[in-house]
Amino acid sequence: MRRPVDPQRLLAAVADHEAGANVLFVGTARAVTNGRPAVALEFEAHEPMAGPELERLCRVAVEKFGLVACAVEHRLGRVPVGEASVAIAASAPHRREAFAAAEWLMERIKREVPIWKCEERPDGRRDWIHPGGGAPQQEAAARGPRAGGRPRGRRR
């Protein structure tokens, strides 16, 4: 998704008369990470895998937390500091499940979906972020993504 994230559209996508709780998480590009300044982030994805994986995680979240609906959007390309890079909307009959699902989804997205962040420094230098440095990503390698779909998902 090269265009800006539209949180209101995500919220509208999960709205339902069965849902009394609608949680929206918006992740924005931060100016400083671990003491290092950034003027922008750039995101790259292996899109044929990232899209279906986001959709799969939405489906799992709906089942796992008993959501009414769930939607996720991740922006790709350059994201200036202050702008949204990711948004999650979760609706449920009650708030506890919706909050928990949003937190769970964000955690899974950061760990498992083939999307990478590059931090653009004030001096123009660019640093791709590949967490770890110790063990390989066994968790991701052990699972298999499902086929089909687009980089955005809504699941009931």
Next chain:
Amino acid sequence: MQRPHHEPAFDDEPRRGRVSHEDMLRVALFAGMADAAGTRQAEIRWRGGSVADLRAALEAAYPAIGGLLARSAVAIGNRYAADEAEVPATADVAIIPPVSGG
């Protein structure tokens, strides 16, 4: 569908004529790995072998990606593949380094 371990991933015997197009396996690289390799599409001369064989061949061809490659998953046809899995010469292969979305 596992290949015996004694079989080489690719042969070093002299080939007749030029290397044909079908012998080249294209491997999609991303993010810091693409930067390190200097390309988003690695090309490896390939006559079959396992994912582990492919890792070794990639590291030999692109030494700069070695450290990151060891921490990366390999996807064939957009599914994560174990090191024992076979990699056909026509496979759609991508190397997935540690992710950092969000």
